[in-house]
Amino acid sequence: MPGSAAPPKAAVSDDPGEARVFHHARFSAAGIARERSREGLGVSVCLPARECAGTVGQIAHVLGELCEAGAVDEVVVVDAASADGTAEVARAAGAIVWQEVELLPEYGPVLGKGDAMWRALSVLRGDVVCFLDADTESFSPHFATGLLGPLVCEPDVSFAKGFYRRSPGAGAGARADAGGRVNALMARPALAVHYPQLAGIRQPLAGEVAARRELLRRLPFATGYGVEIAMLIDAWRDVGLAGIAQVDLEEHRHGHQALAQLEPMARTVLATVAARLQREGRLLQAAAHPAPVERPPLASVSRA
Numbered sequence: 001m002p003g004s005a006a007p008p009k010a011a012v013s014d015d016p017g018e019a020r021v022f023h024h025a026r027f028s029a030a031g032i033a034r035e036r037s038r039e040g041l042g043v044s045v046c047l048p049a050r051e052c053a054g055t056v057g058q059i060a061h062v063l064g065e066l067c068e069a070g071a072v073d074e075v076v077v078v079d080a081a082s083a084d085g086t087a088e089v090a091r092a093a094g095a096i097v098w099q100e101v102e103l104l105p106e107y108g109p110v111l112g113k114g115d116a117m118w119r120a121l122s123v124l125r126g127d128v129v130c131f132l133d134a135d136t137e138s139f140s141p142h143f144a145t146g147l148l149g150p151l152v153c154e155p156d157v158s159f160a161k162g163f164y165r166r167s168p169g170a171g172a173g174a175r176a177d178a179g180g181r182v183n184a185l186m187a188r189p190a191l192a193v194h195y196p197q198l199a200g201i202r203q204p205l206a207g208e209v210a211a212r213r214e215l216l217r218r219l220p221f222a223t224g225y226g227v228e229i230a231m232l233i234d235a236w237r238d239v240g241l242a243g244i245a246q247v248d249l250e251e252h253r254h255g256h257q258a259l260a261q262l263e264p265m266a267r268t269v270l271a272t273v274a275a276r277l278q279r280e281g282r283l284l285q286a287a288a289h290p291a292p293v294e295r296p297p298l299a300s301v302s303r304a
Contacts (some may be wrong), residue, residue, distance in 0.1 A: 001014040005219040018200035018266075019244040020150075020157070024142040028151025033070030036128075036152045043072045043152070044213075045144055047102075048116040048133035053089045058263040059132070059139040060093035066141055072146065077104070077134065078120045080110065086134075098123060104301075111293055113207075118295040121216055130151060130210035140265030147210035150245040158215045158243040159235040163200060164252035179287025180205060181259075186266040188231055190273045194282075195233060197241055204232050206268070208249060215239065217299040225265045226272035233276055244246030268292055 014264060043065050049056055056077060077090040077097045091097045094244035110116055117131055127150045130144055144160070150157040183205045192199040204296045205228045218238060222230035232289040236244060267289050275291035277283035 001217060002068070010027065014274050019161075020154075021246045021248065022146070022150055022241060023248045023283070024149070024250065027145050027153060029066055029069040029071040029141060029145050030151050030187070032145055034060050034150055037070065039152070041074045041128055041152060042126040043130070044074050044076060044124040045072055045130045045132060046117070046124055047075070047090075047095070047132055048079045048113050048119050048120070049077050049082060049086050049090065049136040050113075051084050051086060052081045052134040053082065053084040053086045053137070056086055057089040057093040057201060058096075058136045059134060059136060059257045060090050060095040061067070062139055062141050064094040065145060066144055071145060075123070076120065076124060077203055078116045080116065087270055089175055107295065112224035112227075114221050114225075114292070115223040115295060117227060118221035118223075118298065124213070127213050129213050131207065136244055143249055144250075145289070146247045146249050147208060150247065151154050151210050151212060154245065156242060157245045158212045158239040159204070159232075160210045160245045160247055162247050162249045163202040164206070164208075164249040167193050171242070182269060186269050187291055190228075190270060194277060196274060198232065198236055201232060201244075202246060204229050210250075211235065214299075218297050221295045222272050222302045223295065224292045224296025225268040230272050230276070255267055275292040 047056065047059060049229060049248060060075055060077065063072060066072040067075065075095045077087070077095045078100050079087040079090070079097060087097045087099070097183045098120070100116045100119060104122055107119075110119065121129070128148060130147050132143055136143065138270050145158045147162055180203070183203050187204045188199070191201065191204060200205070209231065211230070215238060219231060219234045221227060271289045271291040276281055276287055
C-alpha cells in the first residue's frame with residue numbers, strides 16, 4: 001500500500017508530563033477515510049486470537065463495515081490453532097485468516113500473543129497497524145476508529161494506546177477505571193518507579209494499540225504477557241512522549257481471569273521491565289525469573 005514517510009525520530013525527554021489524551025468520539029470513520037485517502041495511508045487491523053469463536057465473528061463483521069466505509073483496508077485474524085472454530089467463524093465474517101504457525105516458521109514454535117503479533121507484521125500491508133483483542137464482547141467500531149484516529153489525523157503521533165473503564169462484574173474490589181488487577185498493582189507502579197515519564201499511561205497492559213508500521217518494524221517484540229509493557233517502553237525510547245497518544249475507549253467488556261492465573265502474568269510483566277533496566281545498565285544483576293523471549297526488530301530480519 002502507498003504511504004507517507006515515517007515521522008522523524010523524537011528525542012526522549014526526561015519531563016514526566018503526560019502523553020496526549022483523546023476521546024474516541026473525536027475520530028469518525030468518515031473522517032479517517034477522508035484523511036487517510038488524502039495522505040495515501042494504508043490501514044490494517046489485526047486480531048491475535050485463541051479460542052475466540054464466540055466473539056471474533058461479530059468483531060470481524062464490524063471491522064468489515066469500516067472497510068466498506070473506507071477507513072480500513074484489511075482485517076486480519078492470526079489464529080493460534082483454536083479448537084473452537086475461531087478461524088472458520090472469522091473467515092465467514094470476511095476476515096483474512098492466518099494460522100500463526102504459518103508465519104515466519106523458521107523461528108520455531110509460536111511463544112504466545114507477542115510472538116503472534118510480531119509474526120503478523122510480516123503479512124500486514126498497512127502503513128498504520130491496529131492490534132485489537134479478539135475476545136472483546138459487544139464490540140463497537142470506536143475501538144478501531146479511536147485508536148486509528150490519532151495515527152491518521154495527527155502527524156506527530158506514532159503510537160496510540162487505549163484505556164477504558166472496567167465492565168460491571170470485573171471482580172471484587174476492582175476499580176472501574178483500573179483496567180485490570182495486574183495493570184493497577186504491578187505495571188503502573190513499576191513504571192512510576194523505574195520509568196516516571198510513563199507514569200501517566202493509564203493502562204500500560206491494554207491490548208488495544210495502534211502504531212505506524214515503520215515504528216513497529218523497529219521494535220523488538222517480547223513474547224507472551226510481556227508484549228504490551230515492552231512495546232510501550234520501547235516505543236517511548238524511540239519516539240518520545242510527544243509521539244504517544246492515549247485514547248479513551250470508554251467501557252470494555254471481556255472475560256476476566258481468576259486471581260490464581262494472574263501471578264504468572266504479573267511475574268512476566270516485572271521480568272520484562274527488569275530486562276530493560278538491565279539492558280540500560282540500571283540493574284546490575286539479572287532477575288531470577290527469566291524475561292520472556294524477544295523477537296528481533298522485523299526490520300533487521302532478512303528473508304530469502
